[in-house]
Amino acid sequence: MQSILQLDFTQNKESPTVPPAPLLQLEKCCMRNNSATLAWRITTVQALPVEGYVLELDDGNGGPYREVYVGKETVCTVDGLHFNSSYNARVKAYNSAGVGAYSKVVVLKTSDVAWFTFDPTSAHRDIVLSNENQTVTCNSYDDRVVLGTAAFSKGVHYWELSVDRYDNHPDPAFGVARINTMKDMMLGKDDKAWAMYVDNNRSWFMHNNSHTNRAEGGITKGSTVGILLDLTKHTLTFFINKQQHGPMAFENLEGVFMPAVSLNRNVQVTLITGLEVPKSIM
Structure with a gap:
């Protein structure tokens, strides 16, 4: 049983x-x-x-x-x-x-082109953002860094920055950086950023505090700075008012890169994203 x-x-x-x-x-x-x-x-x-x-x-x-x-x-x-x-x-x-x-x-x-803003969470405390985090200036006379919210490790990407205000001939810097780049100095001073810094007359490329390729021609209010990050060719190239500025700036770029800017209180720029790479510069 x-x-x-x-x-x-x-x-x-x-x-x-x-x-x-x-x-x-x-x-x-x-x-x-x-x-x-x-x-x-x-x-x-x-x-x-x-x-x-x-x-x-x-x-x-x-x-x-x-x-x-x-x-x-x-x-x-x-x-x-x-x-x-x-x-x-x-x-x-x-x-x-x-x-x-x-x-x-x-x-x-995913989206064909990159849409992004400046990132308030990683920016230096002196950075001032407005316009839904698309416009940036600074409270300090010293250069401060702000990154974009996008992180790139493949593909070809192009974005621009419109110079809204440019007083007393400062030299803002534009480029790309690792997320842990120093935020309290000009972009490109350390080994975690690749940049072009430019005044009203000339520019230089800078990485790890090495200044190279001085080029004549600068920016003023109303200028547009373009950045072309080509991670297929692993290169970084800069443009001012749609024209290539200087030679190809950097080669052999590997890893993850974020859009980056450094500026002081004499400069204000607005980020323009969602752009296709202009056929004229490819």
Whole structure:
């Protein structure tokens, strides 16, 4: 009798099962600039509750997937993706019985061109931002650094800065930098920034406090400075009023770069982004 009762118990007990594949809710998924928001849900109720989810993205080049989120939420925003790239995304659920199957893959396409602003969170405290963080000046007579919110490691990117105010012949600097560049000195003084500094008559390129390639011609109020960061060729080139200024400034650039500016209180510039690379300068 005891063995029969045991057999009946085994047959009637529900065996624990892993969660089914989640359903990515395309109507709630969206792309904004180089950020992706994904949402998903479980379509059937299981005996064992879902304990969490694992969201994975590939590298934008068809490479291996990597985990970008693990947790209980059913919506996630992933920032810092490459511009002009396509990513594959998938999600799976897990519970105490194990890990379930992957969802269907969804393809995410980031913006063709980079839209960004100045970053108040990493700027020197003397930096003054306005115009929804697109315009910058400074409270100090000393040069201070502000970075952009974009981070580039691949592709070709072009942006401009319009000189709104230029008093007493200062020499602002424009270029790119690592996120940990020094913020209390002119851009290019350390080894984490690559810049062109320019006054009303001439300019120089500077990296790691090495000044090179003096070029005649400067800026004034109303001038436009263009920066071309080509991470396919690993080069940085500068333009003033749409004309290339000096030779190619820097080569062999590898890694992650952020747009950067240094200025003092005599200068105000406005950032112009979302630009395609002008055909005339390629």
